[in-house]
Amino acid sequence: MKKFLNDPVDFVDEMLEGIYRAHPQVTYAAGDKRCLVTANVKPGKVGIATGGGSGHLPLFLGYVGDGMLDGAAVGGVFQSPSAEQMYQVTKHIDQGAGVLYIYGNYSGDIINFDMAAELADLDGIQVKQVVGNDDVASSVVGEEHKRRGVAGIFFVYKAAGAAAAEGLSLDEVARIADKARLRTRTMGVALSSCVVPEIGHATFSIGEDEMEIGMGIHGEPGISRTKLAPADAVVDEMMARIFAEQDYKAGDSVAVLVNGLGGTPLEELYILFRRVGQLLDERSVTVKHVWIGEFATSMEMAGASISVTHLDEELDRLIGKPAGTPFFQHVPA
Template identity: 80%
Template sequence: MKKFLNDPKNFVDEMLEGIYLANSDVTYVNDDKRCYVKASPKPGKVGIATGGGSGHLPLFLGYVGEGMLDGAAVGGVFQSPSAEQMLEVTKYIDQGAGVLYIYGNYTGDIINFDMATELADMEDIKVLSVVGNDDVASSVVGEEHKRRGVAGIFFLYKAAGAASEEGMSLEEVARVAEKAKDRTRTIGVALSSCVIPEIGKPSFEIGADEMEIGMGIHGENGISRKKLTAADPLVDEMMDKIFAEQDYKAGDGVAILVNGLGGTPLEELYILFRRVHQLMSERKVNVKHVWIGEFATSMEMAGASVSVLHLDDELDRLMAAKADTPFFKHFAK
């Protein structure tokens, strides 16, 4: 295993120590480094929390900061945090206006966030939830509730975070997140496995000339494994899945996220984006917001995903708003 680490058991907590030493804008509560929160909560603002397994940086905790989220409960690598950890985060970030949970559609996370919601209710904290399920490869149309949440959750964070900064109520922030969810689609492709530190070897095998379209960010099965093609036909095939589901009309606006899974050079993400932009231009769809880089990774996995948010005026405004976290910075436009 070629990793920079000490004892694999300490991987997550030493990483968290590094993050806290690097950034005074974030801290932790309940004497538990895995209960990660913004150091200065904003009185009266709706709190937004997320959570999930480690190994996906900047997901999840990387989006805690101004204009985005207020806290995140962090689990071991690819493991859900506990309901108690989520509750501690919730109690800290509640500033009297309630708390919205935004997290990905995974069984462990659902169980724990649901339990945290009940525990918060006993503390008289009102909690609503929006569950990201943007991965079009993980189930068919009509069964969207079975789909995994992947990189497109970024758009939910961005929209809800900006809405909360604008002073919207809990119900309004949840409405915005739900709308962003309904209008977000993601498709990914993996070229290599990742290595979980405590396991020390690749999670799965993939041939030297193979790719897997639709693989999940924990290595879950995709929809097809085949020989790696050139970038343009690959993007065409990926985008067909997205175009089949969202009716982007001429003149519509979209936000695009081209996400690297960890081991793919930034250069290649721009080559993928180039083709995505061409396909949008052919349809006369306006690419109004673009983010390209690593936004939701699987450790050192080689691969990429494309997420598209179908904008309306409100989402367009919220995408343009300022965000400033240790891992994500966006100047207002």
């Protein structure tokens, strides 16, 4: 295992120590470093909390900051944080306007966030939930509730975070988050495995010349394993599945995220985006917002995902708003 770490058991907590040392904009609630919250709670604002396993930086905790989220419960690598941690984050960030949970569709996270919402309810804190399920590959159309949440949750955070920053109500912020969720689709492709520190070896094996389309960010099986194709052919296959999900008309606009899974050079992500742009041009669909880089990773996995949000006017405006976290800055032109 080729990793910079000390005892693998301390991986997450030592990472968090580094984060708190580097970034005074975030702190933690209830004396538990895994209850990460903004140091800059905004009075009266709807709070937004997320949470999930570690190993996906900048997801999840990296989006806590101005114009995005207020707190994140931090689990072990690829493990759900506890209900208690989610509840402590909730209590800390609630300003009387309620709290929205936005997280990915994984059973452990759902159970624990549900329990945290019940605990918060006993305290009179109103909680709503939006569960990201953007991964096209994890089920057929009609069974979207089975789909995993992957990188597309970034756009849900961005839209909902901007709405909350504008002072909208919990119902409104939840409505906007849910719309962003419903209009966002992601397809991923993996080229190599990741290594979970406490396990110490590759999560799965994949041939030196193979790719797996649709693999999940914890190594969940995808929909096809084939010889690695040229970049343009890979993008064509990924985008065909994304286009098939929504009715794109000439003149429509989108937000695009080309996300590296951890071990893929940034150069290659731009080669992928080049083809994404060509395909959107062919349909006369306009790219209004684009981010390219590592936004939701799987440790050192080589691979990439493409997320597309089918914009309406409201999402276009909100996704274009400024944001500033220790891991992500958006300064509109």
